[in-house]
Amino acid sequence: MKANAPKRKVFDAVDVLMGEEEVRNNNDIRELVIDSIKPFHNHPFRLYEGERLEDMVESIKEHGVLNPVIVWKTEDGYEMLSGHNRQNAARLAGLKKIPAIVKAELTEEEAYVYVIETNLMQRSFTDMEISEKAAVLQERYDKVFYHRKREAILKELKALEGKELKGGHGDHHLKNRDAVGAEYGLSGSSVARLLRVNHLIEPLKDKVDKGSLGMKIAIQLSYLTKKEQEMIYDAMREMHVKLSQHQVIKLREHAGELTPGRVRQYIKMADPNKKVPVVKVPARLIQQYFSKIEPDRVDQILEEAIREYFEKREV
Structure with missing residues (x-):
């Protein structure tokens, strides 16, 4: 906050929506040290970057944190439920403490509802990465039997944030993947495919989000154990390859007995259905770079150059 600016209460947005006394009675609001709050242990969303993050940092520098974050009191400290981006931006803005609503009596499922629903209030489902959509659908699909408690949480969050819920949240009696899909304009089969993404290790989820791992391949890998997925990911990086459908099916056939080797x-x-391309080095490149090089060295130079090229693409 600017030194010459009038001091502004960090709880303004909450006070206006619910009344200061009601907030203080129903929620334990504290000033917590920013670095004392750990990310939620199963946080599926990516932090803001670029211009969106810069705008949030500038806003916090000018006005402070107007809406408190929501944290979960655990045995060994605090975990963030709502406010990962505010925490990150506040830290970059130079703040040492942040206002927080502390939740203590929550189950694991109830805590996850806070994480999912607050992100849906801020962003459209269609704007999310594939792995983020998968996490949202998983919460809908697996935890719908908590709909009564979820309704109470949503009511509270709506008041705190002052925003309408997105994505048809009024219907909490979801029973199967078709019903879940209807909430977001997806077919039941599309929901089933997205739900499989939740079974991938984080590096493979990241490759799916970046488009370097196709959904068909990712779904096949999702049926393998975490250890087997890690072995495959390490091999892909070291060998600089993308898996084919033939290769991933072969890997699945030997699930449970895979080793790095x-x-x-x-x-x-080799994929019997895949034609190996014939690569020709243009004559002008041979003349320019290899005219004075021993033939035995040419293959080595080409291999090193190609390896370096794909290593840079992997970063």
Whole structure:
């Protein structure tokens, strides 16, 4: 906050919506040290970057944190439920403390409702990454039997945020993937595919979000154990390859008996349905770069250059 600016209460937005006394009676609001709040242990959303983050940092520098974050009191400290981006921006703005509503008596499922629903208040479902959509659908699909408690949480969040809920949240009696899909304009089969993303390790989720791992391949990998997925991810990085449908099916066929060596063996196996491209080096490049180089060295140079190229693309 600027030194010459009038001091502004950080609880203004909450006070206006609910009344200061009601907020203080129903929620334990404290000033917590920013670094004392850990990210939610199963937080599926990515933090803001670029211009959106810069705008939030500037706003906090000018006005402070107007809406308190919501944290979960655990045995060893606090976990963030709502406010990961505000915490990050406040830290970048130079703040040492942040206003927080502290929740103590929550189950794991109730805590996750806070995490999912507050993100849906801020962003459209269609704007989310694939892995983020998968997390939202998982919460809908697996935890709908908590709909009564969820309704109470949503009512509270709506008042705190002062925003309408997005995505047809009025119907909490969702029973199957078709009903969940209807909430977001998805078919039941699309929901089923997205739900499989939740079974991937984080590095593979990241590759799905970036488009470097196709959904069909990702779904096949999702049926393998976390350890097997880690072995495959490490092999993909070291060998600089993208998996084909043939390779991933072969890996699935040997689920439960995969080792790093076997993973590399199956990845090296040629796809019988895939034509290997014939690569020709243009004459002008040969003349320019290889005219004075021994033939035995040419293959080595090409291999090193290609490896370096794909390593840079992987970063």
